Amino acid sequence: MELLTPERFDDPRTQYGYVGAVFDQVASGERPATVSILPSSRHVGMTRRDARRPGFEQAVRESEEEGYPVFLRGSGGGATAADSGTFGFSIVRPAAEDGARSIGERYDEAADLVLAAFGRLGVRAEVGEVRAEFCPGDHSIRHGGPEDGMKLVGIAQRLTRRATSVGGIVLVSGEERLARVLGRVYSALELPFRPESVGSLHRTGSGATTQEAVHAFAEEARLRYGAVPAALDKATLDVARSTGHRFLAPESSVRGRA
Template sequence: MILLAEPPESGPSSGDAPDGGHDPLAGAGGSAAGGPALDVALGPLLLRHGLGDAVDILRVHSPGPTAAFSRRDTLRPGYTRAAEVVRQAGFVPVVRPQGGSLAVYDQGSVVIDHVHRSGPAAPDPAARFAGFATMHAAMLARLGVDARIGPVPGEYCPGEYSINAAGAKLAGSAQRVTRDGWLFSTVLQVSGAARLRPVLTSAYAELGYPFDPATAGAIEDSVPAVTTAAVRAAVLAAYGVTGPAVRLPRAVLELLRS
């Protein structure tokens, strides 16, 4: 498995690579250069084109403020208004290729993008949801979270394999399956749920989806000492990543920008 390097989160040299060159993934809050729009485009690009001969590619990052709509959301009569609502709140509206419905996240989140290039194998998306939910819940349990698998009534981006604690959603996943393999994305909300609730409330009202703000939670609500850095480290351990991270090749970045 190849782990993509996460850029420095802040500072005047956040775009500088250790060798003095430019880190092509550098951006505010761990986002790809160009921000949330390129963040959501990177996974599908790697799924289609790959990265050398790697079968599995993992990116674990904390992005800038992002409002990730699904393609289904864009068909709702209130989509244009919802996009404007999140933009006014400081979140960049993007359309992700994975399924589900609107998810809002920011620097208090840890996003896992796992690309698996298996070729045209028969997909088994339900089993994949179940397997990753089990792994992520066990990972959170090791951090002291009473993590449960299952939907929470009134949650945002509802799903059978949401991860929750004390009646609030902490994590959700979505996936994309193509002839090249699959992209499985998970958002773990570590801190700052209070920042997200009003944005979700307004946007979901415009989209016409039911939503209970109390169901939007964060890991810090039950384990205050847990940080995004600790969660990222736990993710790498859960995925068995032991080798060094690699920077995104410049040629891939140029393809992304094009």
């Protein structure tokens, strides 16, 4: 298994292109099973289901007014937000290696990885949804109880006939900005949302930086999977830069500048 830990991309289009490129490479056999850990570029990620809601166009406008371009991601769940205080991780495998496992088993794997990495940072957390959270799901990672706790990580999956991916977004800092943009997005979509549900490692009392948290996840991936660090090659980067615009929401004003 490979371990990819690239630097943050300046443009979220490249970030989305990179995530898509790695998934496609694993699916085609060009790349082995891979753990990817990537600091986030500023954006809001929404789903195809979100795009069918009546308030979607307004949600895109609200997000962009806050400076967060909107992208459509391949995994399920609901709207998420990311910026310099967050990072994403994913465990991508060929379907031939992973197809026999259940959806629940993949969620459990990702949650176990998160909790072990948090343990390295001295952060106490548990699996479970919190009330009126963003991207609601019973495999969220929370700090505190289900009523008044806060979400630290959202986990989602993508499954195709050729590959599987499970991973999520880890909130380290900057939760106020994320809560503000998510509040506007969820209001436009007419979906429940509690701003206090947006947590961060800093809100738990942790002093860990984003880079320190990325390092904890990378160390856990090495321990669990024997993942071998690999550099991001030019061919993959070129694909990421040339294809990322495809993930922009159709209603995005950024699309015209791609």
